[in-house]
Amino acid sequence: MTLSPKTLSYDELRALDARHVWHPFTQAGTAKPPILALGGRGATIYAADGREYLDLVSSWWCNLHGHGNPAIAQAIADQAMRLEQVIFADFTHEPAARLAARVTRRLPGDLDRVFYSDDGSTAVEVSLKLAHQYWRNKGQHRDVYVAFEGGYHGDTAGAMSAGHSSGYFEQWREMLFPVKTVPFPATWDDDPEVEAKEAAALDALDLVFACHPDHVSAVIVEPLIQGAAGMRMCRPEFLRALELKVREAGSLLIFDEVMTGFSRTGDLFACVKAGVTPDLICLSKGLTGGFLPLSMTVAREAIFQEFLGQDLSRAFLHGHSYTANPLGCAAGLASLDLLEAAECQSRIQAIEALHRARLDRLKSRPNVARTRLCGTIAAMDISGGGVGYAAEVGPKLKAAFLERGLLLRPLGNVLYLLPPYCTTEAELNRAWDAVEDVLATL
Ligand SMILES: *Cc1c(COP(=O)(O)O)cnc(C)c1O
DSSP states (O other): OOGGGGGGHHHHHHHHHHHHHHOTTOOOTOOOOOOOEHHHHHHHHEETTEEEEETTTHHHHTOOSSSSSEEEEEEHHHHHOOOOOOOOSSOHHHHHHHHHHHHHTTTTTTTEEEEEESSSSHHHHHHHHHHHHHHHHOOOOOEEEEETTTOOOOOOOOHHHHHHGGGGGGGGGGGOOEEEOOOOOOOTTTTTTHHHHHHHHHHHHHHHHHSTTEEEEEEEEESEEEETSSSOOOOOHHHHHHHHHHTTTOOEEEEEEETTTTTTTTSSSSHHTOOEEEEEEEEEEEGGGSOOOOOOEEEEEHHHHTSSSGGGGSSSOOOOOTTTTTHHHHHHHHHHHHHHSSHHHHHHHHHHHHHHHHHHHHSSSTTTTEEETTTTTTEEEOOSSOOTTOOHHHHHHHHHHHHEEOOOOBTTTEHHHOOTOOOHHHHHHHHHHHHHHHHHHH
């Protein structure tokens, strides 16, 4: 096949993909051919078959302001004409310095130091490696890590170790290092057991600290919402109690805000909403508004100080080829401008209010349980088709929604809506109408 993209038909493009591309989280032996996306505007994706899809998963939780946002596109184009990329050891550049200052200004306490990397997984790897070396630099041997049951932190080896209880990584068990897990007090609307679950989780944590005195390096948690585990939510009260326990034990607290960051929970960051100051915070998905891969691990200044010295051995010898890519940083600045505008903040509140009203209407349905809401994320369990990630109801729902022009990807039997903030009231109501429709036919 000759490669002249301008003259290739859609069928030829599909054939090239089928022959040469390996898609993520996909069994190519049984999967339907992928949808060929041609473009996007706002919350809508336009496909080669003439169909339109409302992107209610924000393209894997990354997109904030819609597809093809002209302000972000322009910022990237302008930056590309100035400086597309430069080595980030011995060099710095304007977008990296400004973005680090703007993000840290909105974070609590002395969360003032930004280490840039490429995606959520690397942001988490960096946080785990920083915690490890921090204790070594202080002359302490703390090598026990604690994570929450069901937690997901990415697909690289350290992130898989922290997320081993998610069930996604059985294939690679031998590659992982041991991480202790404690229960996550997942809760939902009108949950009478929430306090008992929180107490049990804190007791389990006490036990780990008691068994490994002065040896727990860090506790890592997805604050307020465990995403991939099925949009499992916890209360801010629990995170404040968790912070106290970690402080008492003299350990470090890592917030994996890869998904919750940038107003997903209603506040700019989950740590702000919860009133907690973690030691390290991982940010990625929404950082560039969904345009480019970029991430940051933000550390408290006190942690950075432990890496200072006169020789390389105390320094953090870690980095990536595209660390702090200027195009990504420029996109991040443009996205923050949009996000901080009053108009966007009121859209976020409107989405939450609309979610609330529509969730309440669904509560009484026999196949809907555990409705829950946090900021722009609404979720519920669907019964009658199995539970867990492999529940057969998931693919069935996905197909039914695609048929109706909605991009929704249930996590097993958990159906959730996580729309871009530009989604209009009419679009969101159309989505919820379709949800009611499809659930009625199950
Ligand atoms: C998606 C996600 C990650 C991994 O991010 P990638 O960019 O896919 O590597 C890590 N933590 C959380 C909470 C996530 O949702």
